[in-house]
Amino acid sequence: MIPHKTIVAWSSGKDSAWSVHLLRQDAATELAALLTTFNSEAGRVAMHAVRRELVEAQAARLGLPLWPIELPWPCPNAAYESRMAAAWGRAVEAGITTVAFGDLFLEDIRGYRERQLEGTGLAPVFPVWQIPTAQLARQLVDAGVRARITCVDRARLGAWFAGREYDAAFLNDLPTAIDPCGENGEFHTFVYDSPDFTHPIAVTPGPTIERDGFVFADLVPA
Numbered sequence: 001m002i003p004h005k006t007i008v009a010w011s012s013g014k015d016s017a018w019s020v021h022l023l024r025q026d027a028a029t030e031l032a033a034l035l036t037t038f039n040s041e042a043g044r045v046a047m048h049a050v051r052r053e054l055v056e057a058q059a060a061r062l063g064l065p066l067w068p069i070e071l072p073w074p075c076p077n078a079a080y081e082s083r084m085a086a087a088w089g090r091a092v093e094a095g096i097t098t099v100a101f102g103d104l105f106l107e108d109i110r111g112y113r114e115r116q117l118e119g120t121g122l123a124p125v126f127p128v129w130q131i132p133t134a135q136l137a138r139q140l141v142d143a144g145v146r147a148r149i150t151c152v153d154r155a156r157l158g159a160w161f162a163g164r165e166y167d168a169a170f171l172n173d174l175p176t177a178i179d180p181c182g183e184n185g186e187f188h189t190f191v192y193d194s195p196d197f198t199h200p201i202a203v204t205p206g207p208t209i210e211r212d213g214f215v216f217a218d219l220v221p222a
Contacts, residue, residue: 003030006098006125007067007091010034012050012058013189014140014147014166015102015181019127020062021143021196023100032096033065034058035087037080040070048150048188049216054201057221061197081116088120098123104183105130137171137180146193148205152215156186163205163217190219 006029010016023029036055037046044051052068059066067090069083091099099122103109113124128136147166152159157178164170166189171180178186193200202222209216 003028004098005030005032005094005096006100007031007033007035007096008064008100009102010036010055010058010066011102011188012036012045012048012055012150012191013102014145014191015104015128017145017147017191017194017196018136018140019100019102021145021194022127024196029098031064032094033067034062035067035069035091035099037069037071037083039073039075041073046071046075048190050150050190050219051221053221054190054203054219057201058191058197061199061201063198084116085120088117088122092121096122098125100125100127102126102128104128104133104136104181106183133179133181133183138168141167141171144193144195145191146200147189147191148203148217148219149187150190150217150219151188153186154210154213154215156184159208159210159215161187162208162215163219 006023008016008020023031038052039046045055056066069087071083072079099117101113101124103126117124149161149164149166152162174180182188192203203219204222206218206220209218
């Protein structure tokens with residue numbers, strides 16, 4: 001059986017990291033690259049605000065090439081979709097057949113991904129889809145996924161959670177209304193170590209910045 005060449009939509013967070021972990025255990029899958037959208041003006045991941053150099057370090061530790069998608073700021077949806085369409089075309093030319101996403105349970109987001117790939121020759125796959133998030137959160141921590149909270153939605157979670165370690169203590173401190181994987185956008189993470197990294201990324205939380213209702217912890221390479 002020839003394995004499917006797969007590119008991973010890489011956010012820099014824990015769900016992407018666990019998707020890679022599961023896919024690497026699947027003999028039918030060959031990981032080809034990571035794809036990450038960047039705010040080209042800031043040089044950071046478009047949603048998580050993680051520094052580009054830290055994402056490059058993640059790709060190096062996974063032994064995979066990084067495909068950056070440069071987005072303008074502000075970024076109209078038409079500009080986003082045109083750049084993604086160009087990336088899908090590049091993937092097809094490279095012999096890639098599937099795109100892996102780390103979505104957990106939001107049906108509207110999954111539907112959008114599926115529509116985005118219609119007619120491209122690429123099939124979406126969702127390695128962590130519908131794994132119960134309380135179970136998944138503990139599984140990640142127990143398996144050695146190490147992450148920091150890089151961004152929190154100030155309307156849902158206290159600013160003091162930004163920069164914290166994603167660990168058992170963090171999960172125990174979360175209010176009961178907050179999804180333990182942050183799937184509703186309550187928080188985002190940056191993974192600095194995982195079972196699939198060759199070695200950890202040394203990183204330390206820098207200053208926190210509040211902007212547009214979100215609190216960002218500026219994670220700094222140590």
